[in-house]
Amino acid sequence: MPTPASSESIDPHSVGIVHTQIIRFESLTLDNGEVLLPLEIAYETYGTLNEKKDNAILVCHALSGDAHAAGYHEGEKRPGYWDYYIGPGKAFDTNQYFIISSNVIGGCKGSSGPLTINGKTGQPFQSSFPFVSIADMVSAQEKLVSHFGIEQLFAVAGGSMGGMQALQWSVAYPTRLKNCIIMASTSEHSAQQIAFNEVGRQAILADPHWNNGIYTNENKPSKGLALARMMGHITYLSDEMMREKFGRKPPKGNIQSTDFAVGSYLIYQGESFVDRFDANSYIYVTKALDHFSLGTGKELTKALSIVKCRFLVVAYTSDWLYPPYQSEEIVKSLEVNAIPVSFVELNNPAGHDSFLLQSEEQDSILRDFLSSSDEGETL
Amino acid sequence: MPTPASSESIDPHSVGIVHTQIIRFESLTLDNGEVLLPLEIAYETYGTLNEKKDNAILVCHALSGDAHAAGYHEGEKRPGYWDYYIGPGKAFDTNQYFIISSNVIGGCKGSSGPLTINGKTGQPFQSSFPFVSIADMVSAQEKLVSHFGIEQLFAVAGGSMGGMQALQWSVAYPTRLKNCIIMASTSEHSAQQIAFNEVGRQAILADPHWNNGIYTNENKPSKGLALARMMGHITYLSDEMMREKFGRKPPKGNIQSTDFAVGSYLIYQGESFVDRFDANSYIYVTKALDHFSLGTGKELTKALSIVKCRFLVVAYTSDWLYPPYQSEEIVKSLEVNAIPVSFVELNNPAGHDSFLLQSEEQDSILRDFLSSSDEGETL
Structure with a gap:
């Protein structure tokens, strides 16, 4: 496990503190x-x-x-x-x-x-x-x-x-x-890979805050981007791994809108993604993927x-x-x-x-x- | 191919005109x-x-x-x-x-x-x-x-x-x-099957017309239900079949919001689904599936x-x-x-x-x- 980031405790196999x-x-x-x-x-x-x-x-x-x-x-x-x-x-x-x-x-x-x-x-x-x-x-x-x-x-x-x-x-x-x-x-990309990206993009476009891509940080298409990420996340994991990790267990935390652990996990992943990613970028980068x-x-x-x-x-x-x-x-x-x-x-x-x-x-x-x-x- | 529905032309292997x-x-x-x-x-x-x-x-x-x-x-x-x-x-x-x-x-x-x-x-x-x-x-x-x-x-x-x-x-x-x-x-249902249904349900819940499931036919969560259907539709087809049917071809029709045939197909499937299915029912029936x-x-x-x-x-x-x-x-x-x-x-x-x-x-x-x-x- 990686050690916490304080200059004293960085392990010898880490490159240590870095700056972008x-x-x-x-x-x-x-x-x-x-x-x-x-x-x-x-x-x-x-x-x-x-x-x-x-x-x-x-x-x-x-x-x-x-x-x-x-x-x-x-x-x-x-x-x-x-x-x-x-x-x-x-x-x-x-x-x-x-x-x-x-x-x-x-x-x-x-x-x-x-x-x-x-x-x-x-x-x-x-x-x-x-x-x-x-x-x-x-x-x-x-x-x-x-x-x-x-x-x-x-x-x-x-x-x-x-x-x-x-x-x-x-x-x-x-x-x-x-x-x-x-x-x-x-x-x-195959048609199936394009299809998953396409639904993600359509989720962003369907968000009332999308506004043709002109939005403020306070009023951005968060729900659409979260949905795109939720769906994407399913495709990043295997059937087997999801079974082991979540199975049919009930939800974790206080997320009310789902009956299952896999649901609360995906909702959390979607919600936290919107804090660190931009909806326009999601569209640009997935289009670059699809057109390659x-x-x-x-x-x-x-x-x-x-x-x-x-x-x-x-x-x-x-x-x-x-x-x-x-x-x-x-x-x-x-x-x-x-x-x-x-x-x-x-x-x-x-x-x-x-x-x-x-x-x-x-x-x-x-x-x-x-x-x-x-x-x-x-x- | 099935023949059109007029009493004269029904083929002998059809049950003919039926009523619900x-x-x-x-x-x-x-x-x-x-x-x-x-x-x-x-x-x-x-x-x-x-x-x-x-x-x-x-x-x-x-x-x-x-x-x-x-x-x-x-x-x-x-x-x-x-x-x-x-x-x-x-x-x-x-x-x-x-x-x-x-x-x-x-x-x-x-x-x-x-x-x-x-x-x-x-x-x-x-x-x-x-x-x-x-x-x-x-x-x-x-x-x-x-x-x-x-x-x-x-x-x-x-x-x-x-x-x-x-x-x-x-x-x-x-x-x-x-x-x-x-x-x-x-x-x-496996965790993966639940996950796909869950994202569909979340798409409906994210629609501003959802209103906790109380909506009119004129003001219903169509975009959310269409997204749920689009995503579901990907899971109903195989990778191979999507490749054969759509490949990387450009979109059909006048749908502007996609660059690919598989996109225009899914958008069409989503849009036509909302005319024949109810968003609440989608949630009830997918929950029945997930809880079975x-x-x-x-x-x-x-x-x-x-x-x-x-x-x-x-x-x-x-x-x-x-x-x-x-x-x-x-x-x-x-x-x-x-x-x-x-x-x-x-x-x-x-x-x-x-x-x-x-x-x-x-x-x-x-x-x-x-x-x-x-x-x-x-x-």
Whole structure:
């Protein structure tokens, strides 16, 4: 268990107290021709960039994540989302690697997005923020990486939406990364994945406070966003895990509007999400997910014909939102192109969220893949 | 394909034009002690009850179904929900059997439910209607069956919630049915099944027109109910079927708020549902589903130790909402009790809705099970 965040009690395998920083670039031209003026990126780094600048790993977060991947923010007890895997002696070993973690553009955790103030109006962009794609998120990350003077990343790694960004790196900047780690992800959303996101978006649009995306913090579409999160949350867990965790038990706490523990859990998850996420961002980021498409089959094989890095693809048997067959599609297309790829399907019962959770098996798979890089081996 | 509903053109395998009838009983005492005064049941019948009154089959509908299981309502082009299986020469052969189909209580299609006028107030009960269980739905059906003078039903059959009613018949009235057909169903909802229903209910509760269940037809929680239906609809289809039907295609029609065909389809499904279903009923009926529990394992085996009929249990590989393992639980418990049971898992790719769809394989399974009844054989 992580220790609480006071400078004295930080354990030796933690990166300790960390701060999110904001860097500003003049502009970013998006795929659709629109221009972000300026481009701001919120990021954290852990470990030290070596002299040759060849030890950097970029980690990419999922839908509701942010730049805070490891260590503790001052006064907070909960570490970054991938703290189990990032730190001294951990799989992403900060004694060895320089880890960069940035918030995606279109998000709401410090990088340019709907909450950014529009210089022309003095008001947040909200729904007037331009559409951003996964490719745009990656273009922004490339600026950050170049800012550090890094010509080639040792690796790009991520799960779910983070995996899509990693995959996009491999095709957008083939020579700029040596290793690519894609977990619980896909080369494009299926109709079912789009459908879940679509219902989430419709829940936000149905909220009377939505007002076409122009709302105040006091009068925002909280109920719609909470519903989107509740539904999303079901898809992140497995049937088996929900049974073990909740079964048919009665509700916890004083939530009156449900008869079941799984209900009070979801309601709590929905309500707490609206305090830390923005409804416009939810729409922008889920649209970026749904529109990302490198294809499948021959189309994907063609898209991946230009990649130059080694790949690790990890899928989870219990992940029904991003089922293993989607990972296998990526693996197949890489194999057709004779690209070195290791594929692992893990039996972790936790569903889609597995990639975020502590697992010794996952830990050693990541370690082995990274450490075998210099020998140019696959697992 | 079914022919349009004009008396001349009805095909010889259709039961033709049918009418929903309403029967009124003095009262029904519910499981929780509350009393429905009176009890009204909407029902249809197809075929003729024989003199011995031993050829009756009760078919039980699913969540959003109603008493209209076969044939055509005057002027309508769409037949009842199980028309492919009910009619002259069909699996539920109306030349041989007398089919009874009734709307569940708590529903909104003619049987006592939230839309029923409360005699004391002159207003619809709405959310003051008492909680009804699957057992209560079955108690009401028993009154209807007894009204026909039927001592023993030849069979009770249903899919999804209809399957739960069939299973409940076997334990509530063990001597009153000879055969029990349970399709795509379960002995109790899992946490995941409850979770999907819960988010649907929360979507209704979040609608500003919900008003604790007191609303007018002009000012009803349509957006909440539409969202519940949209989400439900995803769970009724399989990943594979959604891919084939929609893939990543752009939206159809003039629905502006989505970029994908699967989105416009779901929005349409949600919007059309609110014209034919009541939000209070959605809450009552999904609660009945979630609270139904004959247990699993030893608890279920004990519950089923008193049954006397033969069973046919049908599951669908692609049904991830009511996965085959839930059907297998029922089968296992019946087998431990040495109750005759046939179990079939069908490979139909359509997901949970498979039981509603035309399938020659399903047709012959139903025929064979029913025709082997008199020999006391299992399949």
